[in-house]
Amino acid sequence: MPDSVLVHSPATLSNLGCGFDVLGLALEAPYDAVRVTRSATPGVRIQHLDPYHLPTDPAHNVAGVALLALLKAAPDAVGFDVEITKGIKPGSGVGSSAASAVGAVVGANALLGNRFSKMELVDFAMEGEAVASGARHADNIAPAVFGGFTVVRAVTPAIDIVALAAPPLWVAVVHPQIEVKTSDSRKVLPADVPLKLATRQWANVAGLVAGFLTADYALIGRSLDDYIVEPARLPLIPGLAAARRRALAAGAIGGGISGSGPSIFMLNKTEATAQAVGTAMGEVFTELGIEFHVYVGPVATEGARVVSA
Numbered sequence: 001m002p003d004s005v006l007v008h009s010p011a012t013l014s015n016l017g018c019g020f021d022v023l024g025l026a027l028e029a030p031y032d033a034v035r036v037t038r039s040a041t042p043g044v045r046i047q048h049l050d051p052y053h054l055p056t057d058p059a060h061n062v063a064g065v066a067l068l069a070l071l072k073a074a075p076d077a078v079g080f081d082v083e084i085t086k087g088i089k090p091g092s093g094v095g096s097s098a099a100s101a102v103g104a105v106v107g108a109n110a111l112l113g114n115r116f117s118k119m120e121l122v123d124f125a126m127e128g129e130a131v132a133s134g135a136r137h138a139d140n141i142a143p144a145v146f147g148g149f150t151v152v153r154a155v156t157p158a159i160d161i162v163a164l165a166a167p168p169l170w171v172a173v174v175h176p177q178i179e180v181k182t183s184d185s186r187k188v189l190p191a192d193v194p195l196k197l198a199t200r201q202w203a204n205v206a207g208l209v210a211g212f213l214t215a216d217y218a219l220i221g222r223s224l225d226d227y228i229v230e231p232a233r234l235p236l237i238p239g240l241a242a243a244r245r246r247a248l249a250a251g252a253i254g255g256g257i258s259g260s261g262p263s264i265f266m267l268n269k270t271e272a273t274a275q276a277v278g279t280a281m282g283e284v285f286t287e288l289g290i291e292f293h294v295y296v297g298p299v300a301t302e303g304a305r306v307v308s309a
Contacts, residue, residue, distance in 0.1 A: 002309035004037040005110050009103030009304035010147075011088050011295070012095035013171070013265050014139035017224035017256040018204035024095075024143035024150045026300035027171055030087040032099040034063065034304075036107030039079040044068055050086040062097045062128030063104035069127040070105050074115065080108055091179040093263035094295075098140035099304075101128030106145070106304040118145050119159050126155070133186065133260075140259065147302035149212050166299045167215035170274035172252070174243060174281040175263040177291040180236050185260035188232045197227050217253050217269060224254035224267070237262045239284045246280040271296070 008031045016023040039045075044058040044067045058064025067080055082104055088096040105124045109116050116124075122145050126136040138161065142150035146163040153160040193201075207223035210216070234240055237257065247255060247266040251273040255266035264281060268274040278294040285292040 001111060001113055003111070004035060004309060005107045005306045006308045007034045007036065007103040007107040007110075007304050008032070008307050009034055009099040009106065009144055010095075010300050012098060012140045012143040013173075014095065014143075014259040015226070015229065015257070016208060017226040017230070017254070018201050018208060019139070019151075020226070020229045021137050021139050022152050022205065023208065024139045024152070025166065025171075026143040026147045026150075026303055027094070027173070027295070028297040028300045030094070030295060032088055032096075032103050033085040034100065034103030034107055035083040036104060036111060037081040037083075038077065038108075038111045039081050042079045044071070044079060045081045047081075047083045048086070049083055052086055052090050054086075054090065060131065061100075062131050063100040064128075065131050066101040066105050066125045066128035067108055069124040070108055070116070073120070073124075074112060077108065077112055080104075080111075082107075089175070091181055092175050093180065093257065093259040093261045094173060094175070094265075095140035095144060095259065097129055097132035098125065098144045101125040102141060102144040102304045104128075107306065110306045119161060121145050122161060123159055126159075135186070143303065145303045147300050149299070151209065164209075164212060165301070166212055167217075168269075169253075169299050170268045170271050171295075171297060171299060172247070172266045172268060172274040172278035172281065173258060173263050173295040174278060174285065175293045175295070176237070176239065176285050177293070178237075178262050180233075180261040185233055185236060188236070189229060190232060193228055201227050220267065221254040224256060226256055230257050233257055233261055237264070239288050239290065240264060243281040243284045246284060247277045250276045250280040252277045271298075
């Protein structure tokens with residue numbers, strides 16, 4: 001086994017409209033590059049090779065906390081040194097914290113002969129997610145580990161992830177350069193939901209999963225609507241409604257807020273449509289005078305992976 005590995009850990013979409021804290025999707029790009037090196041010195045040491053000035057104290061770093069959880073289960077591993085180059089901007093809404101946490105534990109697991117299952121890796125990485133958002137949720141962690149389309153059926157009393165293959169899809173994501181912290185965006189959510197509204201939401205979750213399983217793009221499009229979370233977060237993301245309208249006019253199947261935002265995702269049948277949709281959404285933020293990035297790519301068939309020793 002090598003002493004050091006480099007892992008690419010993908011961006012992810014969470015919620016997918018109707019599936020708050022339950023549904024997730026892995027993207028081919030962007031991704032975090034995480035180098036994990038086994039060390040004879042106990043504990044975890046973090047170094048960031050990017051401009052985001054994230055904490056390097058392992059107790060306050062998502063990758064560090066995830067690795068500390070893994071070390072509790074594998075004390076013979078002794079310690080790890082980690083270098084992180086973030087290709088996913090923090091606060092972007094495409095699973096930045098999950099990518100770092102997952103990349104770290106996938107790398108450490110490879111150095112330990114892959115002794116831990118993917119479910120166990122999800123458990124470790126969720127500890128890091130709790131640092132970022134204040135909650136142990138797996139809707140970004142699961143697709144970052146498994147790839148494809150994932151359903152988080154439960155995280156207590158045991159983690160239960162359903163990993164499914166996604167039909168051929170291209171994703172256009174526009175990331176306006178404003179920050180929406182996950183912890184802040186969760187504060188605006190309603191504490192109570194009327195039963196009639198909840199029923200509509202459950203129906204969409206069922207429809208979206210069925211649409212993915214049967215490659216029924218029309219059903220996917222009809223099922224992406226979110227009646228509960230997105231309306232509460234709408235004021236946090238200027239241009240959201242206009243971006244959605246233009247994306248649909250350009251041929252998108254449907255979409256919505258990615259995670260807690262501010263990124264907006266749209267699913268598409270083809271690369272050409274995804275490119276046109278990305279351009280259309282970008283025009284909205286150009287008109288608003290807000291800088292933005294656009295990512296266009298296919299759904300990833302696998303999650304975080306070792307790319308070199």
